[in-house]
Amino acid sequence: MRSKILLVTAITALFSASSAISQDRWADAKITSQPVSGSVHMLEGMGGNIGVSAGPEGILIIDDQYAPLAEKIAMAIGDISKQPIKYIVNTHYHGDHTGSNAYFAEAKGSTIFAHDNVRKRLADKEDHTHAELPVVTYQQGMTFHFNGDTINVMYMPAGHTDSDSVVWFEEANVLHPGDLFFEGRFPYIDLDGGGTVTGYINNVTKLIGMLKDDTKIIPGHGKLATKADYQKALDMLVDTTAMVKSMKAEGISLDDAVEQGLGEKYTAWAWNFITEEKWISTLYKGL
Numbered sequence: 017m018r019s020k021i022l023l024v025t026a027i028t029a030l031f032s033a034s035s036a037i038s039q040d041r042w043a044d045a046k047i048t049s050q051p052v053s054g055s056v057h058m059l060e061g062m063g064g065n066i067g068v069s070a071g072p073e074g075i076l077i078i079d080d081q082y083a084p085l086a087e088k089i090a091m092a093i094g095d096i097s098k099q100p101i102k103y104i105v106n107t108h109y110h111g112d113h114t115g116s117n118a119y120f121a122e123a124k125g126s127t128i129f130a131h132d133n134v135r136k137r138l139a140d141k142e143d144h145t146h147a148e149l150p151v152v153t154y155q156q157g158m159t160f161h162f163n164g165d166t167i168n169v170m171y172m173p174a175g176h177t178d179s180d181s182v183v184w185f186e187e188a189n190v191l192h193p194g195d196l197f198f199e200g201r202f203p204y205i206d207l208d209g210g211g212t213v214t215g216y217i218n219n220v221t222k223l224i225g226m227l228k229d230d231t232k233i234i235p236g237h238g239k240l241a242t243k244a245d246y247q248k249a250l251d252m253l254v255d256t257t258a259m260v261k262s263m264k265a266e267g268i269s270l271d272d273a274v275e276q277g278l279g280e281k282y283t284a285w286a287w288n289f290i291t292e293e294k295w296i297s298t299l300y301k302g303l
């Protein structure tokens with residue numbers, strides 16, 4: 017009996033400790049802001065990087081990270097401009113890019129735009145709220161004529177998920193490719209969310225072909241980047257894909273492929289979410 021009580025106490029302590037940690041995680045998170053080009057700014061915090069167009073006609077933002085960060089994000093945007101946050105574009109449905117949708121829709125009156133599949137996939141979540149769903153959806157894309165820029169929102173075929181859009185600011189010469197770019201690290205390809213390895217590589221190849229040498233890129237994750245950085249990521253994708261493809265063709269099992277690894281060249285691309293093992297297994301399953 018006594019040991020049972022001790023066990024319960026220990027478990028309770030463990031749970032409250034871990035919830036305290038996760039609360040600290042949000043409390044400690046900082047949103048930093050930097051100008052990119054023209055009316056475009058980039059916000060970094062936790063989750064997907066946020067693109068901001070701020071000018072005389074108001075504010076448009078691309079993605080909005082996690083719900084517990086919504087007010088901090090709004091404050092960081094307020095430091096750039098006091099104009100209303102009129103429009104939100106979701107690059108895809110993942111929670112680290114759409115988590116503050118409901119806050120901006122309800123507290124700021126923002127209108128949310130996204131591909132049809134973003135709305136479908138968010139609506140499929142059991143615990144979704146009506147306010148977080150995109151209000152305007154599209155099949156192929158749309159164009160904002162806003163703050164003196166032409167802002168093209170383009171749907172890309174299945175890659176990171178089946179709901180991916182990229183945002184291209186013509187005048188500012190900035191691309192926000194959402195999670196079709198993890199700068200300097202292995203990408204997450206959401207095979208269960210309609211993503212495909214081949215589609216991901218095709219999309220990145222196509223996007224790089226559209227860029228100028230001095231285009232600035234706000235990656236879904238990582239630091240503000242250039243075309244050369246994006247090319248490095250593509251080279252890694254093509255090379256590691258070929259490695260895993262040939263291991264598979266030789267009849268090497270997934271476990272052995274993980275054991276063999278991708279070599280020292282790619283050690284630095286691994287990170288806490290997509291370790292080398294996770295990346296190899298994505299390629300193995302996705303090819």
Ligand SMILES: [Zn+2]
Binds near residue numbers: 108110113176204
């Ligand atoms: Zn994502």
